[in-house]
């Protein structure tokens with residue numbers, strides 16, 4: 001007991017965002033770093049020499065659109081063009097499907113606007129047999145791997161051609177052949193699966209890695225920390241990613257611990273490397289993913305990567321962000337827009353032009369429209385449903401007595 005301390009009443013600290021509706025948007029508190037200033041250690045570097053990395057920011061693309069520094073993956077322009085196309089396809093698709101919700105064609109939709117580079121970068125930088133355990137903002141992973149747009153639309157419309165047969169909420173896709181593990185609406189439930197899958201890959205002597213993705217808000221769940229423990233203890237060949245888009249619906253990142261330290265710094269307590277990366281910079285994302293993959297493939301275990309980004313639009317079709325944050329907060333976001341930044345990079349390399357960009361948007365708009373037409377021909381929300389008998393199939397290899405009784409009751 002220290003008698004010198006006054007008996008002040010105890011109180012809790014309740015984190016509050018820097019700006020609410022009506023206030024001037026500000027990100028002055030955000031710790032940034034210039035592009036190219038963080039050196040890239042060899043991926044085999046022992047963890048105790050990497051402990052500065054969670055407190056800085058790996059960036060490659062500078063404000064003028066040039067690539068800088070040691071994290072630059074030095075990709076061919078053709079590869080970067082493919083990434084840009086997948087990012088734009090994601091954005092165009094999101095726009096159209098959001099409108100489709102307003103037109104009553106689907107019950108629900110979520111956009112990943114402003115976060116497209118993360119999903120696309122991880123998808124293209126990963127191996128074909130690696131498995132992503134995604135969040136609902138990882139549509140870009142599928143877009144980068146050529147997943148058919150009509151299958152997406154049919155799933156979103158919950159129609160008779162839905163590849164998931166009406167079992168999942170719209171946008172909770174599942175596409176094993178595309179390295180996309182089935183999505184769950186229960187936040188955090190997949191990060192442990194990612195680590196378990198990675199452990200199984202190593203246990204069997206295989207070569208595939210797992211990528212587990214969670215949002216900033218989801219790191220506050222126990223499931224995240226259990227997964228981190230297993231990943232660290234068993235040196236699981238996993239890349240664990242936190243997409244810190246500053247918000248978890250209407251809760252700002254401070255509520256999940258984002259003010260006390262960085263999300264990348266959670267790695268320190270587990271003794272695994274933590275990288276804090278510009279999430280609106282395709283090249284930095286690629287460089288970081290490749291670094292973590294090289295480390296995992298060398299049996300040096302998991303890496304945690306925080307992607308610093310911003311959720312430029314509402315949480316979902318059920319959300320109105322003007323109720324809890326300044327209406328122009330997206331404009332104040334200091335890391336810019338991932339599509340614009342990549343476009344500028346390619347234009348500075350004479351590999352792209354404003355005209356070609358507009359043509360691309362038009363071509364992709366047409367592709368999405370065609371997919372929507374095909375989906376609507378089967379039926380949009382309520383107009384066509386998978387047969388009720390589907391409900392009893394595809395889950396158990398042998399139906400148990402309850403299913404048999406229920407099916408008999410329905411007479412199907």
Ligand SMILES: Cc1ncc(C[n+]2csc(CCOP(=O)(O)OP(=O)(O)O)c2C)c(N)n1
Pocket residue numbers: 135137185186187188214215216217218219243245247248249311315
């Ligand atoms: C276990 C669980 N708790 C709460 C919810 C409700 N919920 C859905 S999304 C969301 C916010 C998630 O925020 P974050 O992890 O930052 O991801 P983001 O939406 O920002 O990508 C919440 C609380 C849920 N789906 N599952």
Ligand SMILES: [Mg+2]
Pocket residue numbers: 215216217243244245246247248249
């Ligand atoms: Mg979030």
